[in-house]
Amino acid sequence: MLASIPSASLLGVEGHPIDVEVHVGAGLPGVTVVGLPDTSCRESRDRAKAAFGSVGHRWPPQKVTVNLAPSGMRKNGGALDLAMAVGVLVASGGLPADAVAGLGFLGQLGLDGAIRRFPGVVPLVDAMQTTGVVVPTECAREAALVGRHVVRPVAHLQELLAALRGDEPWPVPPDPLPRSDRRHELDLADVRGHPVARLALEVAAAGAHHLLLVGPPGSGKTMLARRLVGLLPDLDQAGALEATRAHSAAGVALPADGLVRRPPLRAPHHSASLVSLVGGGTSLLRPGEASLAHAGVLFLDELAEFKADALDALRQPLEEGVVRVSRARAAVSYPARFLLVGAMNPCPCGEGRSGACRCSDGARARYARRLSGPLLDRFDLRLDVARPDAGDLLSGARGESSADVA
Ligand SMILES: Nc1ncnc2c1ncn2[C@@H]1O[C@H](COP(=O)(O)OP(=O)(O)OP(=O)(O)O)[C@@H](O)[C@H]1O
Ligand SMILES: [Mg+2]
Ligand SMILES: [Zn+2]
Missing domain, CATH: 3.30.230.10 (Ribosomal Protein S5; domain 2)
Structure with a gap:
């Protein structure tokens, strides 16, 4: 039969x-x-x-x-x-x-x-x-x-x-969970000083401009970059479904009520492989970080440490908003329209400024070559982050909160 x-x-x-x-x-x-x-x-x-x-x-x-x-x-x-x-x-x-x-x-x-x-x-x-x-x-x-x-x-x-067989009734579906509006995102209020950087985050968020933060260790690059996503508005229904689809297909945990309503923040480690960054793989064609960041922020901290081939592979999604992967039997495309935020030190020793920098010319040149020009060109805004004033750090005054800025 x-x-x-x-x-x-x-x-x-x-x-x-x-x-x-x-x-x-x-x-x-x-x-x-x-x-x-x-x-x-x-x-x-x-x-x-x-x-x-x-x-x-x-x-x-x-x-x-x-x-x-x-x-x-x-x-x-x-x-x-x-x-x-x-x-x-x-x-x-x-x-x-x-x-x-x-x-x-x-x-x-x-x-x-x-x-x-x-x-x-x-x-x-x-x-x-x-x-x-x-x-x-x-x-x-x-x-x-x-x-x-x-x-x-x-x-x-x-x-x-x-x-x-009709022996038992169908089990009752569970009630939908109440929609959780609580934001777990980090707040800009934690950042002391940095008026210029705050403005840059606002401009990047409002205009969807890719942002590169360059500064010495401890200047607050990581702290600032992680707070950009809090300035973005909630996703609309279509965006929420697209983001949920990507998360769901990658097997990533979804929020309690099942729908990704806030723009996601993805911050892959610099040891990430090309496949984990843009997706693909041999048998299971999985979406990568670029697609998980769809409608949100892809934050590449320590940008200069990323593998060159992995960074190169980001150029396509940056241009087209999608990742295309093709295999003998299948060609798939994943949505991957994200706001790119990079953070890096200005040079290997991190100090950058002439006088403070202890790097040899050769080391500085090698460092600059690590990032291919075409990727650097993708950043619309470049912000030099200096260590904040001791005064600002000690003042205890909290900055304006993300909610107020957004
Ligand atoms: N403006 C600031 N307001 C409050 N805390 C700050 C500020 N800047 C730096 N800090 C503190 O300094 C720590 C280091 O900052 P962060 O990790 O963001 O620096 P970084 O620029 O990313 O440094 P690295 O290059 O070493 O990664 C943070 O954990 C934070 O607590
Ligand atoms: Mg850092
Ligand atoms: Zn240096």
Whole structure:
């Protein structure tokens, strides 16, 4: 018998609808998965098989063929387990086909039959064209953000079967969490003095200008840069969904209410690889820091210490607002429109000013070469940050707060 179960697979930060077609019929017992599955899809097969045992169901002792349609696209099995298990149940006569009508299935299976969360809930649910979507209970709130489906949360395969057979009612979705407006962001009020730097932050925030801070150690570059994001306004609904999609696809923890409403601040360490910075990777095409910073701030502290190839790779997103990654079977683009903030010392010893600087000419020249001109050209504003006056630091007067400035 044949069953076709709607599900979805992630390509970059976008979900694509997939039909999991399952045929159970005569032939040597075994499972074949076709339709460009990646290795994680084969694991789906093994997990589905093990989970069957846990709910007291016999895996059909027949030839099981799973086809993932459309066949042209490389599939990632992150959320396909559940559709595969349900498909085998329907195709082997364990569930009537009308029990699953109008439903799509997204979920990873544990060997014990537990239905577990997977990366990319928002984009995957968004790709589903069914009225109802069955998701792991842990993901139900995220799934509800899309707002177009009846969300059916389940925690275990047993629970799912009971609901599909009509033995038990569907579990009730959890209440949406109250929207948390509290800003956890650092406040400009902590910064003493630095009137010029404050103005520069304001200008950068208002005009979306990339900002480079140059100054000696301890002058407050890191402190100032981390406070820029607090001056940006809340994201609009479209921006919030885009940012949430990128976070969701990368498997990064979302805020309590599930939606990224504040512009994100990402500050990757200077040892970050090209892939972690711009995204990509061999099998799973994941978004990188540049996309996680979409609609927010990408802060590169100690800019001169970053790997040259990683910095070079940022030039494309800086120009186009997207990262494009292509592989033999797939080309994806991730949104990556961010405000770039860099911080660096003026020279290797950090002092910069003639007289104070202890660097050799050679060392200074090597340092300058570390940053390719084209990247430096991307900064619209360059701010020389001097150590604040001892007087300002000691005065105890707090500066104007971020809320007042924004
Ligand atoms: N204007 C300021 N107001 C209050 N505290 C300050 C100010 N400037 C510096 N500080 C204090 O000095 C510390 C060092 O500042 P910060 O780390 O921002 O300097 P930096 O310029 O990034 O230095 P480095 O080049 O070593 O990274 C901060 O933790 C902060 O407590
Ligand atoms: Mg610093
Ligand atoms: Zn120096």
